[in-house]
Amino acid sequence: MSERSLDLDDFSDLIERPRGGLRRQAEERRALTGLPAQALGRLDDLGEWLSSAQARVPVRPVTNPRLVVFAGDHGIAACGVSARRAGTAVELVREALDGRSPAAVLARRFEVPLRVVDMALDCDPGELPIEVTRHRVRRSSGRLDKEDALTPDEAEAAFRAGMAVADEEADAGTDLVVLGDLSVGGTTAAGTLVAALCGTDASVVTGRGGGGIDDLTWMRKCAAIRDGLRRARPVLGDQLQLLAAVGGADLTAMTGFLLQSAVRHTPVVLDGVVSAACALVGQRVAFRAPDWWLAGHAGKEPAQAKALDRLAAEPLLEQGVAVGGGTGALLALPLVRAAAALAAELPVEGAEDGSDGSDGSGASPAVGNRDVLDAT
Numbered sequence: 001m002s003e004r005s006l007d008l009d010d011f012s013d014l015i016e017r018p019r020g021g022l023r024r025q026a027e028e029r030r031a032l033t034g035l036p037a038q039a040l041g042r043l044d045d046l047g048e049w050l051s052s053a054q055a056r057v058p059v060r061p062v063t064n065p066r067l068v069v070f071a072g073d074h075g076i077a078a079c080g081v082s083a084r085r086a087g088t089a090v091e092l093v094r095e096a097l098d099g100r101s102p103a104a105v106l107a108r109r110f111e112v113p114l115r116v117v118d119m120a121l122d123c124d125p126g127e128l129p130i131e132v133t134r135h136r137v138r139r140s141s142g143r144l145d146k147e148d149a150l151t152p153d154e155a156e157a158a159f160r161a162g163m164a165v166a167d168e169e170a171d172a173g174t175d176l177v178v179l180g181d182l183s184v185g186g187t188t189a190a191g192t193l194v195a196a197l198c199g200t201d202a203s204v205v206t207g208r209g210g211g212g213i214d215d216l217t218w219m220r221k222c223a224a225i226r227d228g229l230r231r232a233r234p235v236l237g238d239q240l241q242l243l244a245a246v247g248g249a250d251l252t253a254m255t256g257f258l259l260q261s262a263v264r265h266t267p268v269v270l271d272g273v274v275s276a277a278c279a280l281v282g283q284r285v286a287f288r289a290p291d292w293w294l295a296g297h298a299g300k301e302p303a304q305a306k307a308l309d310r311l312a313a314e315p316l317l318e319q320g321v322a323v324g325g326g327t328g329a330l331l332a333l334p335l336v337r338a339a340a341a342l343a344a345e346l347p348v349e350g351a352e353d354g355s356d357g358s359d360g361s362g363a364s365p366a367v368g369n370r371d372v373l374d375a376t
Contacts, residue, residue, distance in 0.1 A: 006156050008239055008259075011286040015262045018052035018291055026051035029058060032348035042316065046294075046336055047343030053267045053292065054175075059343045062336060065176040066169055067107045067326050068257070069096065070162070072120035072250030074185025075143035076228075081221035083211025084184045087122035087140060092182040093132070096325055103180060103325035110333055112178065117165055119158055120249035135161040141248030144189060145227035148245050155244035155252050162256030170264035177266055178296070178333060179257070180326025181274040183250055187301060188221055190277035192228035192246045194303040196236060197280050198310055202226035207273070207301035210324045239285050247281075254278040259285060262292040269296040269336065270313075271329035272322070273304035280307045294336070296329030297321055 026048040031037075038044070051059040071093050077086035093116055095101040099108060107114045118125070118133045122140040125133040137158045141149040150158065169177060191205040198205075202225040206218060213221065228246045235241040243252040255278040261268050262282075270276055270293055282289050295313040298305065300322045308315060316335055321328035 008285045015286045019055045023048045023052040025057040033346045043339040046339030066174045067114045067178045069116045069180040070250045070254045071182040073122035073140040077185035089184045090121045090123040103327040106330040119253045137249040144246040145224045149248040150244040158249040158252035159256035162253035163260040166257045166260035177268045178329045179275045180271045190274045191303040192225045193277040194307045196232035205303035210322045255281045258282045262289040268293045269329045272299045273301035276304045276307035296332035
């Protein structure tokens with residue numbers, strides 16, 4: 001493919017904001033419960049956000065959430081920027097699939113199905129189930145400090161893969177996605193993206209990663225991000241080229257997933273620095289898209305804090321979780337479910353309040369835009 005056929009500008013036209021009028025109706029319904037204003041804190045805001053995203057008052061309980069985790073290895077890990085050995089992200093994936101990772105334990109406890117999407121693991125695809133590897137673009141992404149992480153064709157394929165996964169989840173009736181990542185070297189790629197998009201120096205965004213790296217490793221990571229920044233800055237005007245230069249296959253797919261989820265009206269809970277970096281790229285593509293995303297938690301990575309500040313996203317929890325895989329975002333899921341239950345089930349003044357689950361216009365509740373960008 002010599003010329004790119006995917007036009008990211010189309011997302012600006014396809015992505016609508018959640019129904020603001022429905023949010024006002026949700027506020028009015030909440031006022032009829034008799035509880036004082038702000039008595040439920042952020043749970044009120046969450047319930048109203050869900051009402052506008054679902055286009056219905058009262059809000060529908062969250063009954064079909066899914067943990068979607070994108071996985072990949074990054075060539076930059078060979079520079080010693082991570083506590084884990086380069087090319088070992090497959091071990092994290094096996095732990096998740098076997099139910100032994102923190103995210104898998106929480107997902108099982110919260111009865112949330114787990115889906116892992118291999119985009120660039122450094123292993124033979126035959127080592128994993130076909131449903132995990134069928135979207136894989138390549139075996140490990142390139143070293144972002146000295147070469148593009150992806151070719152243009154690979155970047156488009158990864159982006160379309162993320163879109164396809166979003167469509168599959170929307171078609172399956174997933175009503176809320178908890179988004180996670182499993183990688184080795186992924187926080188270096190995420191830090192490079194955040195530094196490039198926020199115009200900051202590498203040292204401002206370089207964190208310790210999920211493994212808690214030592215000072216020498218931190219310095220190597222900082223140098224890698226600085227080198228990646230030199231390659232990222234010239235392509236800041238083209239988000240797909242930026243992802244190809246320094247993002248890698250998993251981050252590129254996550255960005256496509258986030259944008260297509262917004263097109264399909266599927267709310268997403270962001271996890272750590274990697275999903276925050278992808279959201280920041282998505283904001284550059286379509287400024288309305290972040291209205292469909294919720295920051296689940298604040299981790300320890302400075303790049304995540306920088307990205308969430310630029311997104312004007314206030315995390316629900318601050319537990320300092322750093323293990324990734326969707327763990328921190330899963331911790332926020334009970335809050336989201338509680339907000340939906342309270343908004344839906346608290347009695348309101350007057351037995352006949354007209355709340356029949358419609359959007360107030362006589363139309364059926366929205367289920368997502370089917371006229372969407374083609375991911376294939």
